[in-house]
Amino acid sequence: MQRKLQVEAIQHGSVIDHIPAKQGVKILSFFKLTQTSEKITIGLNLPTKSGIAKDLIKVENTFISDDQANQLALFAPNATINQIKDFKVVNKFQVQLPGAFIGVLSCPNSNCISHNEPVKTKFYVNNNLDLKLKCHYCEKSFNRTFFHELD
Numbered sequence: 001m002q003r004k005l006q007v008e009a010i011q012h013g014s015v016i017d018h019i020p021a022k023q024g025v026k027i028l029s030f031f032k033l034t035q036t037s038e039k040i041t042i043g044l045n046l047p048t049k050s051g052i053a054k055d056l057i058k059v060e061n062t063f064i065s066d067d068q069a070n071q072l073a074l075f076a077p078n079a080t081i082n083q084i085k086d087f088k089v090v091n092k093f094q095v096q097l098p099g100a101f102i103g104v105l106s107c108p109n110s111n112c113i114s115h116n117e118p119v120k121t122k123f124y125v126n127n128n129l130d131l132k133l134k135c136h137y138c139e140k141s142f143n144r145t146f147f148h149e150l151d
């Protein structure tokens, strides 16, 4: 018999799986899931077959939009999202890095004009070796870890 404890059923909502360990809490705060009144179940440092721990988030009555899925890729490039209706998985997909992040991140460069001008921030994704984001305005590139602590 297979143990299914880690993905125990929810009735309606989303299960974000295959989050790298330690990123689950960041994702919760980035998506302001800490402010929802929906039921959230979080698994941190769950063991996997590969031996590399993962985090898992289940949110009732909440569906992750394509935009949010793209943003999730910043923290969890291999995450999968399961959408559940009536206890059944009706949609399952892997997050994908977008070509650019627009209006969701603030530039780590405090001298960047995006902090003073009424513009939407824009970062181009460069995913060659190590994921880097290049600011449209100051043209500086940043490792994604620079973006982790943003509200």
Ligand SMILES: [Zn+2]
Residues within 6 Å of the ligand: 107, 108, 109, 112, 113, 114, 135, 136, 137, 138, 139, 140
């Ligand atoms: Zn900038």
